[in-house]
Amino acid sequence: MKNKYIFGGIIVAVFLTLMIYLFTQTNVQYESDFTKVMEKGRTVKATGSWVKEKNYEIDKVNKTFSFFMRDEKGNEMKVVCPGTIPNNFESATSVVVTGEYTNGYFAAKDILTKCPSKYESPNKSS
Amino acid sequence: MIGNLILSLALAFSIFSMIMYVFTFRGARNTLGIARLSYHAMTMLVITASVYLSFNIITHNYEFDYIYNYSNDQLSLGMLLSTFWAGQEGSFLLWVLFAALIGVFLQSYTSKREDLEPTVMFSYTAVVSFLLLMVSPLLKTPFAYLWANEIYIEAAKINQQFLSLSILQPFLMSDGQSGQFYVKVNKELYSLLAGQGIEFNTFIIQGKGLNPLLQNFWMQIHPPILFAGFALATVPYAFAISALMKNYYKDWVKQSFPWSLGAGGVLGLGIMLGGYWAYGVLGWGGYWAWDPVENSSLIPWIILVAVIHTMIVQRKEQKQGKEIGRFAKTNLILSITAFVLVIYSTFLTRSGILGDSSVHSFVDPGSLVYLFLVIFLLTFLIAGVGLVIYRWKNLSDEHNANENIWSRELSLFNAALILLASAIIVFFGTSAPIFGVTVEISFYDEMHIPLAIVMLILNALSLVLKWKETEGKEIFKGLRLSLILTLVFAILFIFVAGVKDFMMILLGVSAAFAFFINVEICIKVVAKNFKKIGSYLSHIGIAIFVLGVIGSGAYSKHADVDLVKGEKQNVLGYDMVFTGYEPFENNTKYRFNVVVTDGSDKKVVSPVMYISDFNQSMMREPDIVEGFTNDIYISPVGYEDNEGSSSGQEIIKINPGEEKVAGEKIIVRYVDFIKPDMTVMAQGGDFEMGANVIVQYEDKIEEIRLVSRKSGEGLTNIPVEIKALGAVLTLNHIDPMTKAAEIIFQKQAEQPQGQNVKKEVLSIQASIKPFVSLVWIGVFFTVLGFIIAMIKRSKEE
Numbered sequence: 001m002k003n004k005y006i007f008g009g010i011i012v013a014v015f016l017t018l019m020i021y022l023f024t025q026t027n028v029q030y031e032s033d034f035t036k037v038m039e040k041g042r043t044v045k046a047t048g049s050w051v052k053e054k055n056y057e058i059d060k061v062n063k064t065f066s067f068f069m070r071d072e073k074g075n076e077m078k079v080v081c082p083g084t085i086p087n088n089f090e091s092a093t094s095v096v097v098t099g100e101y102t103n104g105y106f107a108a109k110d111i112l113t114k115c116p117s118k119y120e121s122p123n124k125s126s
Numbered sequence: 127m128i129g130n131l132i133l134s135l136a137l138a139f140s141i142f143s144m145i146m147y148v149f150t151f152r153g154a155r156n157t158l159g160i161a162r163l164s165y166h167a168m169t170m171l172v173i174t175a176s177v178y179l180s181f182n183i184i185t186h187n188y189e190f191d192y193i194y195n196y197s198n199d200q201l202s203l204g205m206l207l208s209t210f211w212a213g214q215e216g217s218f219l220l221w222v223l224f225a226a227l228i229g230v231f232l233q234s235y236t237s238k239r240e241d242l243e244p245t246v247m248f249s250y251t252a253v254v255s256f257l258l259l260m261v262s263p264l265l266k267t268p269f270a271y272l273w274a275n276e277i278y279i280e281a282a283k284i285n286q287q288f289l290s291l292s293i294l295q296p297f298l299m300s301d302g303q304s305g306q307f308y309v310k311v312n313k314e315l316y317s318l319l320a321g322q323g324i325e326f327n328t329f330i331i332q333g334k335g336l337n338p339l340l341q342n343f344w345m346q347i348h349p350p351i352l353f354a355g356f357a358l359a360t361v362p363y364a365f366a367i368s369a370l371m372k373n374y375y376k377d378w379v380k381q382s383f384p385w386s387l388g389a390g391g392v393l394g395l396g397i398m399l400g401g402y403w404a405y406g407v408l409g410w411g412g413y414w415a416w417d418p419v420e421n422s423s424l425i426p427w428i429i430l431v432a433v434i435h436t437m438i439v440q441r442k443e444q445k446q447g448k449e450i451g452r453f454a455k456t457n458l459i460l461s462i463t464a465f466v467l468v469i470y471s472t473f474l475t476r477s478g479i480l481g482d483s484s485v486h487s488f489v490d491p492g493s494l495v496y497l498f499l500v501i502f503l504l505t506f507l508i509a510g511v512g513l514v515i516y517r518w519k520n521l522s523d524e525h526n527a528n529e530n531i532w533s534r535e536l537s538l539f540n541a542a543l544i545l546l547a548s549a550i551i552v553f554f555g556t557s558a559p560i561f562g563v564t565v566e567i568s569f570y571d572e573m574h575i576p577l578a579i580v581m582l583i584l585n586a587l588s589l590v591l592k593w594k595e596t597e598g599k600e601i602f603k604g605l606r607l608s609l610i611l612t613l614v615f616a617i618l619f620i621f622v623a624g625v626k627d628f629m630m631i632l633l634g635v636s637a638a639f640a641f642f643i644n645v646e647i648c649i650k651v652v653a654k655n656f657k658k659i660g661s662y663l664s665h666i667g668i669a670i671f672v673l674g675v676i677g678s679g680a681y682s683k684h685a686d687v688d689l690v691k692g693e694k695q696n697v698l699g700y701d702m703v704f705t706g707y708e709p710f711e712n713n714t715k716y717r718f719n720v721v722v723t724d725g726s727d728k729k730v731v732s733p734v735m736y737i738s739d740f741n742q743s744m745m746r747e748p749d750i751v752e753g754f755t756n757d758i759y760i761s762p763v764g765y766e767d768n769e770g771s772s773s774g775q776e777i778i779k780i781n782p783g784e785e786k787v788a789g790e791k792i793i794v795r796y797v798d799f800i801k802p803d804m805t806v807m808a809q810g811g812d813f814e815m816g817a818n819v820i821v822q823y824e825d826k827i828e829e830i831r832l833v834s835r836k837s838g839e840g841l842t843n844i845p846v847e848i849k850a851l852g853a854v855l856t857l858n859h860i861d862p863m864t865k866a867a868e869i870i871f872q873k874q875a876e877q878p879q880g881q882n883v884k885k886e887v888l889s890i891q892a893s894i895k896p897f898v899s900l901v902w903i904g905v906f907f908t909v910l911g912f913i914i915a916m917i918k919r920s921k922e923e
Contacts, residue, residue, distance in 0.1 A: 015577070025569075028564050053777075
């Protein structure tokens with residue numbers, strides 16, 4: 001056996017195992033149906049849009065902000081996020097929050113806003 | 127028209143040049159000259175197209191869809207010019223431009239080396255042709271006209287003198303909700319205007335403007351460098367394909383080597399500047415967020431670095447007289463992979479496939495572009511891999527002896543292997559969204575910590591190894607000094623710096639080990655031959671970089687604080703005072719000054735907040751005090767000039783006749799619906815609609831009228847304050863059909879009597895990030911090393 005194959009084999013085997021293990025530990029699924037988000041009780045990436053009619057609230061004591069999110073079917077849920085409102089929150093076309101649904105609201109760890117400004121075809125319907 | 131014509135011609139010349147190069151390769155005479163001429167013609171045309179686009183951007187020709195969408199009259203010249211690559215079409219054109227220009231040098235380089243030119247330039251022009259196809263009128267040209275597809279444009283962006291034009295009236299419409307006026311722009315309108323002798327450029331006088339997140343100094347520098355790196359990554363691919371086509375492997379490593387180093391250096395620089403930019407812009411979480419867009423340019427870079435390591439071995443053996451040399455297949459496959467991954471990166475970020483998982487939002491560019499990118503990817507993947515398989519037998523080395531464990535050959539191979547493992551991890555994590563899953567950032571972090579430890583130790587050991595075989599005694603002798611220094615570092619690291627985490631200790635100590643031995647050997651080698659400094663510099667850079675990552679990544683401290691103007695507060699060991707704000711840039715932005723005191727050292731940190739016209743959003747820009755040991759990073763969160771004015775907001779959904787409880791004990795009763803005046807409404811005049819509401823709190827009762835008022839300026843909801851309750855009610859929405867109302871109930875915090883003094887409060891998020899400076903110093907050394915090595919290797923032949 002050649003040394004390069006022994007070394008290569010060991011490194012590849014160790015890291016593949018570690019990678020697959022960690023992947024199963026840290027992978028998060030996308031979910032655009034909030035009824036499923038609410039029943040799952042596990043960490044998901046919920047995608048939907050901000051319900052603009054219901055303004056967001058800033059909780060200065062707990063350093064969080066909360067808002068309502070709606071999925072494609074019209075289901076709504078409350079989302080509580082740590083920290084500040086992202087820069088382009090108001091203009092975001094869609095929002096992706098990572099977290100878990102507990103105690104009647106979605107406790108987000110992370111929020112991602114998609115703004116329609118970059119690489120978009122300009123379609124505005126009247 | 128002109129723009130598209132130029133690009134189409136360039137595409138034709140590029141394809142023609144490619145065909146002529148094939149004929150030359152097949153032995154045809156007289157075709158080489160034509161191929162070169164066509165290539166240069168193509169380059170001239172691409173330059174012309176780029177100048178034409180820039181010219182139109184500077185002169186604000188909003189008749190182009192691209193220019194309308196990404197620029198406006200307010201941008202400064204630098205920003206204006208960088209709107210060239212603000213969108214998909216323009217950034218592809220930029221890539222084409224760099225590819226074409228680099229090709230000129232490549233053509234000249236290859237023409238001086240035997241029969242290299244036809245094969246190298248054949249695969250190179252194939253790539254250029256594909257890129258040109260991407261910006262051709264068939265796919266995504268930056269020269270599409272605004273009216274080509276029907277769109278709605280705000281009336282404010284139209285020259286006001288034309289608004290009263292009678293032919294325009296059927297195209298004017300207002301948005302029922304916001305009351306905004308829009309003009310429907312399409313081919314019909316264009317021809318009507320043309321009929322009146324009105325030039326479209328005088329008709330539309332303003333563009334949408336550039337996303338404020340992109341309005342940053344680095345927008346002018348980072349994208350061009352990154353695309354230059356992408357373009358350079360084509361060169362090693364072309365060399366590999368050339369060698370396989372000719373079935374001759376003696377020279378290609380030597381020739382491809384400096385280009386690979388150049389590509390690695392430039393791409394690395396581009397990635398690093400992207401990180402630096404991200405660090406200074408809020409919402410990105412530091413210099414590296416493992417965002418798919420960042421990752422996808424990192425993967426080809428890692429592969430380029432890997433192939434550089436194994437190329438050294440093959441080059442060495444060829445120098446010693448071997449025909450092919452060790453790791454020939456590895457080198458070919460990796461050179462091909464690096465470029466294919468550049469296309470894959472483009473596919474990931476431009477096809478819309480990552481839709482939900484990236485900060486960079488890429489809305490679906492259409493299935494045609496998607497399909498094209500898949501074809502682009504598969505063509506170059508299949509061509510490359512297919513050729514390697516076809517030549518497999520010829521590539522099997524000439525009875526190479528087994529690599530000794532203690533040999534430089536094997537350690538270089540292992541370096542490539544570890545880099546490959548890193549690339550696979552990032553590839554795997556970044557590609558996961560295609561299958562509907564994503565990995566968390568911890569996946570990348572946890573995978574890379576052990577990998578980095580192995581990599582650093584391996585790098586340190588490899589420096590004392592000789593080619594072929596090394597004796598155990600020699601290894602120890604070579605390591606002695608560094609081991610002592612590392613031991614000292616380890617003691618300081620654990621006991622003085624107080625690092626407790628086991629993996630962090632291992633990582634830090636192995637980084638220090640790699641650092642000391644690289645410095646030691648570097649000094650010895652450079653004393654004899656300065657030109658060899660490149661690789662040592664790069665490895666010293668990596669070691670420094672890792673130390674910086676440990677400090678800033680694992681030991682950052684954060685605090686959320688409210689700073690009251692004029693009051694000193696201790697935040698994370700620094701005294702901070704908010705001293706007030708000042709407007710700048712014509713009162714459109716505000717700087718919030720915070721004086722940070724550390725001992726006798728006083729610094730003003732000025733984070734910025736403003737409402738952007740572009741997206742009507744609050745934009746927040748952090749400010750950083752950069753220091754060698756610590757960065758003080760202050761992000762603005764919010765500003766209030768009266769404490770507690772915006773507490774408790776609630777939305778009440780209510781139907782006529784219903785009663786709801788708001789706040790704690792306040793009863794809101796919806797009495798009746800206020801009907802709009804139908805005749806006025808039909809004539810488009812001003813009207814009101816809303817709800818009569820009774821608010822009751824203990825024994826206090828108040829009847830109020832909550833309305834939405836429609837006027838020329840749009841729809842306004844009029845807030846009603848009830849002083850007795852310290853509350854404000856606003857109608858949020860009312861449905862004229864069901865009469866259901868949504869009322870915003872805002873309770874003001876009770877203020878202690880007699881304390882109506884205005885209080886200004888700035889909320890900030892402060893972080894102390896130790897040794898971020900080492901990240902930049904490290905990456906700078908690494909990139910510098912690449913450039914020096916490239917220069918040395920290009921002179922070697």
